[in-house]
Amino acid sequence: MYYEETGSKTGKIVLFLHGFPFDHTLWQESGKSLGDSHHLIFPDLRGFGQTNLPVTQVTTMSQFAQDAIDLIDCIDNTARVVVCGLSMGGYVAMNFARRFGNRMAGLILCDTKAQPDPESVAQNRKRRADALPETGLDALAGVMLPNLFAPQTASDIRETVHAMILRQPVNGVAAADRGMAERPDATDWLPTFAMPTLMICGEQDTISPASEMKLMAAKIPNARFTAIPNAGHLPPVEAPNYFAIAVKNFLDEIF
Ligand code: MLT
Numbered sequence: 001m002y003y004e005e006t007g008s009k010t011g012k013i014v015l016f017l018h019g020f021p022f023d024h025t026l027w028q029e030s031g032k033s034l035g036d037s038h039h040l041i042f043p044d045l046r047g048f049g050q051t052n053l054p055v056t057q058v059t060t061m062s063q064f065a066q067d068a069i070d071l072i073d074c075i076d077n078t079a080r081v082v083v084c085g086l087s088m089g090g091y092v093a094m095n096f097a098r099r100f101g102n103r104m105a106g107l108i109l110c111d112t113k114a115q116p117d118p119e120s121v122a123q124n125r126k127r128r129a130d131a132l133p134e135t136g137l138d139a140l141a142g143v144m145l146p147n148l149f150a151p152q153t154a155s156d157i158r159e160t161v162h163a164m165i166l167r168q169p170v171n172g173v174a175a176a177d178r179g180m181a182e183r184p185d186a187t188d189w190l191p192t193f194a195m196p197t198l199m200i201c202g203e204q205d206t207i208s209p210a211s212e213m214k215l216m217a218a219k220i221p222n223a224r225f226t227a228i229p230n231a232g233h234l235p236p237v238e239a240p241n242y243f244a245i246a247v248k249n250f251l252d253e254i255f
Helices: 024-032 061-075 088-103 119-148 155-166 170-181 187-192 210-219 240-254
Strands: 003-007 013-017 039-043 081-086 104-110 197-202 223-228
Touching: 003 024, 013 024, 013 061, 013 088, 024 039, 024 240, 039 061, 061 088, 061 170, 081 088, 081 240, 088 104, 088 170, 104 240, 119 155, 119 170, 187 210, 197 210, 197 240, 210 223, 223 240
Parallel strands: 013 039, 013 081, 081 104, 104 197, 197 223
Antiparallel strands: 003 039
């Protein structure tokens, strides 16, 4: 599994799980402002970026979470980590928290949701995944890009994200899309999660709206919600400094 790391190797581990269809560079700008006190790990999930793990028809959120704990175990098999996931990375982070909560010190969920896809959305994803080898990533980017950003997000940021989408492996993207269509409902699990949790959402996110994330935060006993101004679905790239401050304050409090 390919990953980049920054900060102190003796610091507490914070694992950053990117969304769909992105890679670890989603965190690049905000990572620069996260400081040196913690051990920050930015992997490419299976089928994305430079990770070369085998990809089948479907990559489930459970498989991504297993890869994540395997990676943590390779780095330090006793560590209690903070897992931070954005959108699809959030689905994976919730799966991780359900199964490996005893290895966690906290959870950060960004621009994500607990509910599964409605049947029509799940069917759409499967059709989109099956067509992807023919339609290509540019078509997927064309569908996704108009919904990803706040209206005021600068064109160079939009171009960086566009390029990130275009360089992902088609089979990895299709398998993850099918995996998201199968993800289970995490709503009933939220009240059972006792760890400190930070919920972050771009104020202008139309994919995972802030109003819904606020409701989600209210269901987790030890959660707080932070809205990021001037950001849509991708606060770490649209408002990297603001995003980093929110994350850093949370980490400094819990570690
Ligand atoms: C993401 O950013 O990871 C996607 O919007 C997730 C999704 O398609 O549900």
